[in-house]
Amino acid sequence: xxxVRIKGMLSGGITNFFETSEEFGSSEVKEDNVLAQLRKxxxxxxxIVFYGDYIWSPMFGKYxxxxxxxxxxNVRDLDTLDKNVASxxxxxxxxxxxxxLMLAHIIGVDSAGHxxxxxxxEVERKIIDSEDILHNIVDKMDDQTTLIVFGDHxxxxxxxxxxx
Amino acid sequence: MRSVVFxxxxxxxxxxxxxxxxxxxxxxxxxxxxxxxxxxxxxxxxDLSFPFSNLGVFHPAFYPNENLT
Numbered sequence: 001x002x003x004v005r006i007k008g009m010l011s012g013g014i015t016n017f018f019e020t021s022e023e024f025g026s027s028e029v030k031e032d033n034v035l036a037q038l039r040k041x042x043x044x045x046x047x048i049v050f051y052g053d054y055i056w057s058p059m060f061g062k063y064x065x066x067x068x069x070x071x072x073x074n075v076r077d078l079d080t081l082d083k084n085v086a087s088x089x090x091x092x093x094x095x096x097x098x099x100x101l102m103l104a105h106i107i108g109v110d111s112a113g114h115x116x117x118x119x120x121x122e123v124e125r126k127i128i129d130s131e132d133i134l135h136n137i138v139d140k141m142d143d144q145t146t147l148i149v150f151g152d153h154x155x156x157x158x159x160x161x162x163x164x
Numbered sequence: 165m166r167s168v169v170f171x172x173x174x175x176x177x178x179x180x181x182x183x184x185x186x187x188x189x190x191x192x193x194x195x196x197x198x199x200x201x202x203x204x205x206x207x208x209x210x211d212l213s214f215p216f217s218n219l220g221v222f223h224p225a226f227y228p229n230e231n232l233t
Contacts, residue, residue: 032217
């Protein structure tokens with residue numbers, strides 16, 4: 001689910017059915033995408049930074065100038081990745097937002113949904129955690145930055161992928 | 165649970181005072197933002213060419229204020 005969605009979002013295309021096979025081992029992205037365009041324009045400068053889930057790096061790792069990936073296979077661990085990624089983001093912002101594009105991927109809400117269900121207090125707690133992170137980002141970001149927040153999929157009542 | 169998109173910047177978006185006018189100009193445009201539109205939106209914000217296989221459209225709500233005449 002996630003790898004296919006990520007590719008779709010960065011290339012602006014509809015990822016096809018057969019790519020679900022790549023769900024089990026993501027490989028380098030060959031289609032043109034936003035990161036490739038940015039790299040083509042700016043060359044190798046401190047431009048694209050990434051913090052988040054390790055599934056991004058086989059696909060887009062070659063575009064990242066600064067990056068830190070964390071593993072996410074343990075869906076019962078709801079906090080470690082989010083905390084690490086949040087502190088990485090704050091460091092970048094405190095350091096003067098020296099990037100053209102920062103990608104950050106926090107996964108706690110998704111993991112909480114998979115482990116419990118969408119009505120579970122742990123999901124609510126992770127949503128509040130995520131809101132705290134957003135609050136801190138808004139406090140720290142400068143006037144030239146646009147923050148865009150989105151999910152790669154919705155959540156069904158039982159906490160799995162789906163919804164709209 | 166539905167997925168949503170949230171955007172914020174410290175200088176106002178066009179939406180600030182011209183959004184109604186914009187939306188009437190873009191009547192054909194679906195008011196919802198699709199996942200596939202994100203590449204187009206990010207491309208415009210960073211002043212990049214759209215990726216070759218792009219099918220998404222830009223959304224007028226993301227215009228910076230000063231670009232409106």
